Amino acid sequence: MMRMLLAVALLLALVPAWPHLASAQQSGGFSTTARNAILMDYDSGSIIYQKAADQLVPPASMSKLMTLAVLFKALKDGTLKPDDEFQTSEYAWRTGGAPSGTAAMFIPIHNKTPISELIQGIAVQSGNDAAITVAEGMAGSVEAFAKMMEAEARRIGLEKSTFRNSTGLPHPEHLMTARELAELARYIIKTYPDRYKVFSQREFPYRKHKFYNRNPLLSADIGVDGMKTGHTREAGYGMVVSAIGNGRRLIGVVMGFETEKERQSETRRMLEWGAKSVVSAKLFDAGEPVGYARVWGGTDVYVPLAGNGDLQVILPKYPVNQKIRGEIVYEGPLKPPVRKGEQVAMFRVTSTAPGSSEPIAVSETPLYAERDVNEASFVWRGVDSLLHLGLGLMPDVRSLLRR
Incomplete structure (x- = not known):
């Protein structure tokens, strides 16, 4: 170079x-208690703020954006159709479903579910059973699908991220950076605009359940219209968020908070600062x-x-x-x-x-x-x-x- x-x-x-x-005034600057953070201008890709943005850390369920990116590509290519169905295996049910104690869509074991519903189960409810069902349906196993995720990451220019599952559940080699999460979010919005609207969906009724979007900022009246939250004990609380303010779309990523409340308040503060504190x-x-x-x-x-x-x-x-x-x-x-x-x-x-x-x-x-x-x-x-x-x-x- x-x-x-x-x-x-x-x-x-x-x-x-x-x-x-x-x-x-110097007081107009921004700092955050997030362990890792980045704020990106969507149109130009310019970075408005960053903090340890290139450190590889556990992404938790935010890595489900890559799961969906692989699925969206197959739908766009015509390899799959929205009404195609995938069956939930016992492994998917036990590892990510009702018995797992994790975020779940509560798909019954051996049930066949349309891809269109699985997408909502991942984007709205962050269902681990839905994510595993997609992985097994597309690649035969979670391990094979993780290789597809990594290949797609490299294809779109993400050089650091490594994937070992479709859920973001803890694995020492399942890692992403704040920068690559922001780049992935930008890629999804640009490449799959018709699919992006699922991230702003407030509710998802499924069988006897009604799931509410886990992104608390969708109702905050600050222009947020997506994308994905995440939490595990290892990763802390994190969020990938996209919002339009003052005519400019911003993409923010925050990671490593100790509480859900801190994640919400700090993400909102970063978006509000970014909307009024940049200049072209x-x-x-x-x-x-x-x-x-x-x-x-x-x-x-x-x-x-x-x-x-x-x-x-x-x-x-x-x-x-x-x-x-x-x-x-x-x-x-x-x-x-x-x-x-x-x-x-x-x-x-x-x-x-x-x-x-x-x-x-x-x-x-x-x-x-x-x-x-x-x-x-x-x-x-x-x-x-x-x-x-x-x-x-x-x-x-x-x-x-x-x-």
């Missing part, structure tokens, strides 16, 4: 122009070069990079003395041909609180090549290889030689 750092002074010079940022700032006009990416063996040594339209970043307004740094990140050097309009890099802006080395916020925006760069002659490719190996990043030697 090659990184080209921009001058910090460039970004710092822009800070006073951001609305309310220069006059904000334009750093570059449309077509204005942000920087340059190195091209190996091309007709140009560097290709200019720009955003798709105005380049904007989203960051928290607070703290007032935050340190802001920008960098261009790309796999380099690029190899020709490079086509105008091709995404080749990311522009990353990080915000760090005074006295801290861990970024509290990260905003990433795609960068695109501003012109075509074709493959150069064989001779120049050889020369460029020597120059790249010997000098790394370098000026356009050929243009200097032509002078």
Whole structure:
């Protein structure tokens, strides 16, 4: 990975122009008692707040989002249909059903249940019997389904998460990070918008039972419309939540609380803070070069990079003395041909609180090549290889030689 750092002074010079940022008080910042937390802007994927967001920890029932993601994919692909039925085995009944003492949909043993009902049983009631029934119905066993979950995680870009069951019940190798939970939530909302509505379903009547959604913030009148709670003794109380406030959708993840009440109040506080404490700032006009990416063996040594339209970043307004740094990140050097309009890099802006080395916020925006760069002659490719190996990043030697 090659990184080209921009001058910090460039970004710092822009800070006073951001609305309310220069006059904000340090008290406007955010902190939480959660062991792990992250707050993401849905549209851009920018991170507004994070705390130990890359630590692998037990996710409890929040990992059922991956169980549903695997199931949603099969439904979208046409491999399964909503009215297909899966049978609940004795193992599913004992491990996750009525005898288990855990969250259950209370499916009778050997009962066949439509997938549409199993989805509600997982999303609304967090039924472990429903999750095991799905795993066995799709893969034959919980272990085989866990491998499907992990494969799907890697396919969508989750590099750290490891799964050993479909329920989130304790297992020392069943682990996720707050960041990857947020990325998974964002992926589900984007990819399966028709399925997402099940996470806002308040009630689910099943046989003689009526289950109420375990997400207490659905009725809090703060724009919450999903997604999933979780709790085990090992994991503590956690929640993945999505909400719309001030015209912006936020995705939050909190983990490791000692009480259910603390989980509810801290999650609400984070969402309310995020809705009013972020700012979108334009750093570059449309077509204005942000920087340059190195091209190996091309007709140009560097290709200019720009955003798709105005380049904007989203960051928290607070703290007032935050340190802001920008960098261009790309796999380099690029190899020709490079086509105008091709995404080749990311522009990353990080915000760090005074006295801290861990970024509290990260905003990433795609960068695109501003012109075509074709493959150069064989001779120049050889020369460029020597120059790249010997000098790394370098000026356009050929243009200097032509002078």
